[in-house]
Amino acid sequence: MELVILMAGIVYGLIIGLIPAAGATTGLITLFGFMPYFASDPYLGVIFCVAVVASSTTGDSFSGVLLGIPGANSAAATMVDGFPMAKNGEASRALSAAITSSTLNGLLFGSLTFLFLPYYTKIVMYMGIPELWSLVVLAFVTVGFVSTRRYVRSITAIAAGVFIGLIGVDVNNVPRFTGGWRYIEDGVQILPFVAGLFAIPELWDGWVKRKQTITHKNLKGSTQGIWQGIMDTGRCWRDSLRGGFIGSFIGLLPGLGGAMADWLAYGATVAANPNEKFGTGNVRGVVGAEGANNAQKASSFIPTVLFGIPGAPFAAILMALFLYLGIDLGSPDTFLDTRLFNSMTYAFLVGTVITAILCYGLAYFAGWVTRVPYVYYFPFILGFIVWATVQYSHSWSDILMLTVCSALGLFCKQFQFSRPALLIGFLLSDRIYSLTYQMATLHTPADLVTRPIFIGTMMCVVVLAYWGITKRSRIDYV
Amino acid sequence: MFRIITALLMMTSVAVADYNLIVPQKPSGGTSVWSQIVVQEWEKHLGEKINLVYKPGARDQLGPNEFQNKLRFDDKTILVSHGGNGISYLVEPVDYNYLDWESIGQMNLNIIVGARKNANTLNGPIKFSAGSGMTPEIMAITMLLGGPGADYDRVFAEKIVWVKGMSGSERRLAFRRGDLNGTRENPAAYKKHVQPLTKDGTAFTWFHHGLLNVKTGQHDKDPNFKEPTFEALFESTHGVAPSGDFYDAYKLVKSWRDALQKAFWVNRGNPNKAKLVAALDRMIADPVSVAAIQKKVGQYEWRTGAEGDAAVRTLKSFITPGALKTLTDFGKNQLGYNAVYKEQLLK
Numbered sequence: 001m002e003l004v005i006l007m008a009g010i011v012y013g014l015i016i017g018l019i020p021a022a023g024a025t026t027g028l029i030t031l032f033g034f035m036p037y038f039a040s041d042p043y044l045g046v047i048f049c050v051a052v053v054a055s056s057t058t059g060d061s062f063s064g065v066l067l068g069i070p071g072a073n074s075a076a077a078t079m080v081d082g083f084p085m086a087k088n089g090e091a092s093r094a095l096s097a098a099i100t101s102s103t104l105n106g107l108l109f110g111s112l113t114f115l116f117l118p119y120y121t122k123i124v125m126y127m128g129i130p131e132l133w134s135l136v137v138l139a140f141v142t143v144g145f146v147s148t149r150r151y152v153r154s155i156t157a158i159a160a161g162v163f164i165g166l167i168g169v170d171v172n173n174v175p176r177f178t179g180g181w182r183y184i185e186d187g188v189q190i191l192p193f194v195a196g197l198f199a200i201p202e203l204w205d206g207w208v209k210r211k212q213t214i215t216h217k218n219l220k221g222s223t224q225g226i227w228q229g230i231m232d233t234g235r236c237w238r239d240s241l242r243g244g245f246i247g248s249f250i251g252l253l254p255g256l257g258g259a260m261a262d263w264l265a266y267g268a269t270v271a272a273n274p275n276e277k278f279g280t281g282n283v284r285g286v287v288g289a290e291g292a293n294n295a296q297k298a299s300s301f302i303p304t305v306l307f308g309i310p311g312a313p314f315a316a317i318l319m320a321l322f323l324y325l326g327i328d329l330g331s332p333d334t335f336l337d338t339r340l341f342n343s344m345t346y347a348f349l350v351g352t353v354i355t356a357i358l359c360y361g362l363a364y365f366a367g368w369v370t371r372v373p374y375v376y377y378f379p380f381i382l383g384f385i386v387w388a389t390v391q392y393s394h395s396w397s398d399i400l401m402l403t404v405c406s407a408l409g410l411f412c413k414q415f416q417f418s419r420p421a422l423l424i425g426f427l428l429s430d431r432i433y434s435l436t437y438q439m440a441t442l443h444t445p446a447d448l449v450t451r452p453i454f455i456g457t458m459m460c461v462v463v464l465a466y467w468g469i470t471k472r473s474r475i476d477y478v
Numbered sequence: 479m480f481r482i483i484t485a486l487l488m489m490t491s492v493a494v495a496d497y498n499l500i501v502p503q504k505p506s507g508g509t510s511v512w513s514q515i516v517v518q519e520w521e522k523h524l525g526e527k528i529n530l531v532y533k534p535g536a537r538d539q540l541g542p543n544e545f546q547n548k549l550r551f552d553d554k555t556i557l558v559s560h561g562g563n564g565i566s567y568l569v570e571p572v573d574y575n576y577l578d579w580e581s582i583g584q585m586n587l588n589i590i591v592g593a594r595k596n597a598n599t600l601n602g603p604i605k606f607s608a609g610s611g612m613t614p615e616i617m618a619i620t621m622l623l624g625g626p627g628a629d630y631d632r633v634f635a636e637k638i639v640w641v642k643g644m645s646g647s648e649r650r651l652a653f654r655r656g657d658l659n660g661t662r663e664n665p666a667a668y669k670k671h672v673q674p675l676t677k678d679g680t681a682f683t684w685f686h687h688g689l690l691n692v693k694t695g696q697h698d699k700d701p702n703f704k705e706p707t708f709e710a711l712f713e714s715t716h717g718v719a720p721s722g723d724f725y726d727a728y729k730l731v732k733s734w735r736d737a738l739q740k741a742f743w744v745n746r747g748n749p750n751k752a753k754l755v756a757a758l759d760r761m762i763a764d765p766v767s768v769a770a771i772q773k774k775v776g777q778y779e780w781r782t783g784a785e786g787d788a789a790v791r792t793l794k795s796f797i798t799p800g801a802l803k804t805l806t807d808f809g810k811n812q813l814g815y816n817a818v819y820k821e822q823l824l825k
Binding site for chain 1: 504505510511514515518531532533534535536537539540605608610639640641642643644645647648650651652654655657666670671773813814815816
């Protein structure tokens with residue numbers, strides 16, 4: 001029965017991962033209606049949910065690489081080099097590299113996470129408010145200076161993203177930048193924002209060139225591409241492992257999220273390979289960013305299980321689903337529940353392996369997708385995006401929000417403002433704002449200089465900013 | 479696989495559900511999860527389906543506002559509200575009005591305040607996470623630090639570090655790390671997040687608010703906590719019971735939040751009320767249902783039907799000019815909220 005449920009979770013997660021702009025969080029939200037049917041054996045529910053996380057995380061590379069639309073926020077970094085590879089007729093190779101890097105790091109850091117779970121407490125406790133603040137600044141600098149050549153436009157995009165992310169209410173619960181529209185007092189929702197920024201511009205582009213395909217190259221068998229992707233990961237093992245370490249570390253820290261992990265991993269890959277060009281289809285970029293993907297998801301379980309404090313947005317939903325199953329993550333009871341740990345370990349590790357096998361199979365056909373004219377599949381993608389968007393409040397306001405975000409995405413694409421930079425600004429805006437408030441309230445400059453992790457991270461920020469301004473990045477993705 | 483197919487079939491049955499329950503949050507919010515768990519049991523005793531309709535937005539005010547303006551006139555529509563809606567009702571320009579509704583059931587809740595062992599609970603500073611939901615706790619702490627008749631605005635400014643911008647998760651971690659030296663939780667969350675620290679001697683239970691007795695209007699002791707209520711602690715510390723406008727303002731905001739922490743409502747005169755209340759009563763009397771709910775959301779006291787309406791009348795009696803003005807001024811001038819004085823609540 002466990003295997004059947006595991007497979008069901010994998011298939012569902014994979015479908016969610018493949019859908020543009022969806023991702024693990026969206027996939028888990030829709031599971032609430034299913035939970036009562038696991039009442040007789042809640043651990044089957046655990047297996048199902050964790051399998052969804054494992055498979056959607058690997059599967060979300062597909063739409064980014066094939067269509068230039070990230071399957072989840074975190075997959076945007078993979079897209080920077082993955083989509084140009086698909087355009088060059090190397091879709092299967094890019095996907096294979098992404099799957100291999102993501103899977104190997106998922107297995108490595110997933111094993112480390114579940115084997116040594118109780119020992120991570122001290123690391124989490126060392127990372128106080130100033131340390132988290134400095135990491136968010138590091139992510140901004142990575143995206144702003146390192147991951148694009150046009151850093152002025154990139155910084156403008158980050159600023160715009162931060163502005164949009166701050167729409168809602170301020171720390172005093174006073175509406176901010178809402179213009180009196182009460183609908184957005186809870187902030188701009190992530191799904192219409194990501195879909196509008198990435199999916200709609202690509203769909204529009206596809207409609208304009210509706211008879212064309214992503215690639216016109218005559219592909220000679222995708223098995224070769226898959227094998228090449230696997231070999232690429234082996235060749236770039238340092239980039240992959242570095243990405244895994246970064247993802248694993250970021251996942252440990254509550255609230256920072258997958259997008260930041262992938263961008264830091266991508267930025268580190270760029271910085272570590274100064275003689276190579278990125279953004280035009282370098283497989284190293286795919287391997288580096290994807291290294292962080294599953295590793296981050298795995299380590300996000302650490303604060304979630306140990307403290308009941310979600311390590312990422314998907315983990316918050318997972319906690320709520322588990323509560324529905326009668327499992328209260330973070331409570332002392334969970335530490336003694338060996339079946340819970342076994343179920344999670346089994347679902348994540350075995351789920352990752354099975355997902356990889358299925359994904360290799362799908363990657364085999366990836367080359368075909370890139371040769372199918374947009375006109376045949378864009379109505380389905382558009383239909384799903386609209387449907388998913390209106391699930392928030394079931395009102396016309398949802399459609400209006402999607403329209404506004406789409407206009408913004410089209411504008412950015414037209415005038416070459418970095419959309420990934422806009423996204424990272426949006427995702428981290430609330431974090432930088434609230435952490436700044438907290439740090440200013442609880443810490444003094446004299447106190448900050450005594451914190452080695454904070455000082456070390458800020459030194460990295462300065463070095464990266466200097467490097468970004470003086471050397472200019474070799475990436476040209478907008 | 480059978481479970482999945484069954485689940486898919488059941489999901490399609492949502493379209494033909496008999497009742498709609500308006501939930502003012504996203505599906506993953508605290509009240510949403512609570513509703514999903516309770517409704518699962520409630521349906522068994524009602525014999526009809528209840529479809530959860532999520533209406534998030536405007537800091538959870540969109541749902542109650544829509545219910546007030548439009549949805550309540552449908553006899554098959556129920557609303558679930560939470561404690562934050564109660565606070566907003568007192569000091570924010572919301573559309574909804576509890577007095578236009580009738581209570582189906584309410585969950586009465588206590589909130590417990592913990593402090594780090596090294597916190598100076600007599601003179602401060604107390605480092606506490608900000609948020610409108612923290613208003614009762616910070617008012618109680620301000621009174622404890624200031625004593626009777628103090629200038630509480632000054633006490634707050636001098637003895638409390640009000641840390642803005644923290645989510646619940648951040649607050650819990652910050653308290654564990656020692657960045658904050660005071661925190662508060664509901665009983666279930668307290669057991670999970672603070673009691674492990676009280677057991678290892680890092681923290682202690684400072685006080686709790688007690689449970690509102692709707693007949694007397696007083697806060698009774700909570701049998702689950704041996705530590706003193708705020709009133710008892712104040713009296714033992716300062717020799718007199720708390721009193722005055724500031725105390726009345728504390729009592730007002732505390733009661734509207736905790737007594738209505740989770741509440742089901744229908745429109746006044748709804749013909750289905752008796753049936754819904756009876757089903758809820760059967761649920762509360764059913765040990766299997768109660769055990770299923772308590773296992774997931776903790777043990778709380780319920781009030782149903784007329785008892786719930788009586789609770790609203792008791793809460794209304796706490797809205798006095800002095801209490802409301804003090805609450806509004808303190809919220810606006812010290813806590814930094816956009817609080818408005820709602821004179822119409824006094825009518």
